[in-house]
Amino acid sequence: MARLKMFIKRNGDILPIIVILLIMFAITMSLQRNFWRISNFQRLSRQLAPYIFIAIAQAMILLLGGLDMALGSLVSFSTVIFASSLGRGPLDVITIIAILLLCSIMSAISGMVVYKFKLPGIVVSLAFSFIWSGVALRIMNVPGGYIPNEIVEALTSNLGGFFPVPFLLVIVVVVLWHSVKRSTLGVLIYAVGNNREGAFASGLSVLKAYLFCYGFSGFIIGLAGLMLCAITTSGDPTIGAPLTINSVTAAVLGGIAFSGGKGKIIGSVFGGMVVGMLVNVLFYLRVPGHYTYVVEGVILIFAVAANVVRERRSLV
Numbered sequence: 001m002a003r004l005k006m007f008i009k010r011n012g013d014i015l016p017i018i019v020i021l022l023i024m025f026a027i028t029m030s031l032q033r034n035f036w037r038i039s040n041f042q043r044l045s046r047q048l049a050p051y052i053f054i055a056i057a058q059a060m061i062l063l064l065g066g067l068d069m070a071l072g073s074l075v076s077f078s079t080v081i082f083a084s085s086l087g088r089g090p091l092d093v094i095t096i097i098a099i100l101l102l103c104s105i106m107s108a109i110s111g112m113v114v115y116k117f118k119l120p121g122i123v124v125s126l127a128f129s130f131i132w133s134g135v136a137l138r139i140m141n142v143p144g145g146y147i148p149n150e151i152v153e154a155l156t157s158n159l160g161g162f163f164p165v166p167f168l169l170v171i172v173v174v175v176l177w178h179s180v181k182r183s184t185l186g187v188l189i190y191a192v193g194n195n196r197e198g199a200f201a202s203g204l205s206v207l208k209a210y211l212f213c214y215g216f217s218g219f220i221i222g223l224a225g226l227m228l229c230a231i232t233t234s235g236d237p238t239i240g241a242p243l244t245i246n247s248v249t250a251a252v253l254g255g256i257a258f259s260g261g262k263g264k265i266i267g268s269v270f271g272g273m274v275v276g277m278l279v280n281v282l283f284y285l286r287v288p289g290h291y292t293y294v295v296e297g298v299i300l301i302f303a304v305a306a307n308v309v310r311e312r313r314s315l316v
Helices: 002-010 015-031 038-063 071-085 089-117 121-139 149-156 165-181 184-194 196-201 206-232 243-253 265-284 289-315
Strands: none
Touching: 015 265, 038 071, 038 165, 038 184, 038 206, 038 243, 038 265, 071 089, 071 121, 071 206, 071 243, 089 121, 089 149, 089 206, 149 165, 149 206, 165 184, 165 206, 165 265, 184 196, 184 206, 196 206, 243 265, 243 289, 265 289
């Protein structure tokens, strides 16, 4: 009993999303036949991976007390770059790494602007969202391009015929973050998120925190774009449009505080799973696309309200 109380105390911020996730699993199970088949879990992992990636990417920015409204546009940009550049055999691995680094640099530039000019992150990222969207449409104004079968199979296959590669990539990202969180850099990120001016006055490298969070976020956004390319076998300059609100909803549902400096990345992983499963459930129920946006908007409002209430209680 004592251990259970300790677990609840340490993980109270993510317990609600765990309950919601279990409910979503129950709903999905009732809608899908043969839900417990391994092949079904493998397919579900491929569908959920992009939502998990964008949730983690948004959570990184929220930890700093910011908000990335350019996330969806950068996803779209990455898909058209992948679809326009791949197909060169052995060089494709180098190309993928280069594009992921490019996404990281592009996001880091946004963070640099926020830090250097002390501008609201939401305004800066909104401006960059128009830039990335415009560039994506200039490169490819309609869905198309080419993704080699080898890459599609590599990213959507199952290790040993059982363990999905997309889920493995998610685990790698989470492990990388936890190694950072336990380091001095992790302490710095949470310190900046809690009190940016105080961290700066204490001589801490606020710029280092911004560069890492925005850069790492951009890298993960690139992974989301790569996974979407593998799923759709093409690039799409508009595919990321709904993903920005999805990322915010998932991160906030996962317990990441809007005020910054609070929350666990694992919570955003669960949040991404919930949002992805919600999209699937609405699809199975044949809910029209515009009503899907309404549902997601309502959920976001409730998530933000719950987040605010939780923060106020922590101050009492």
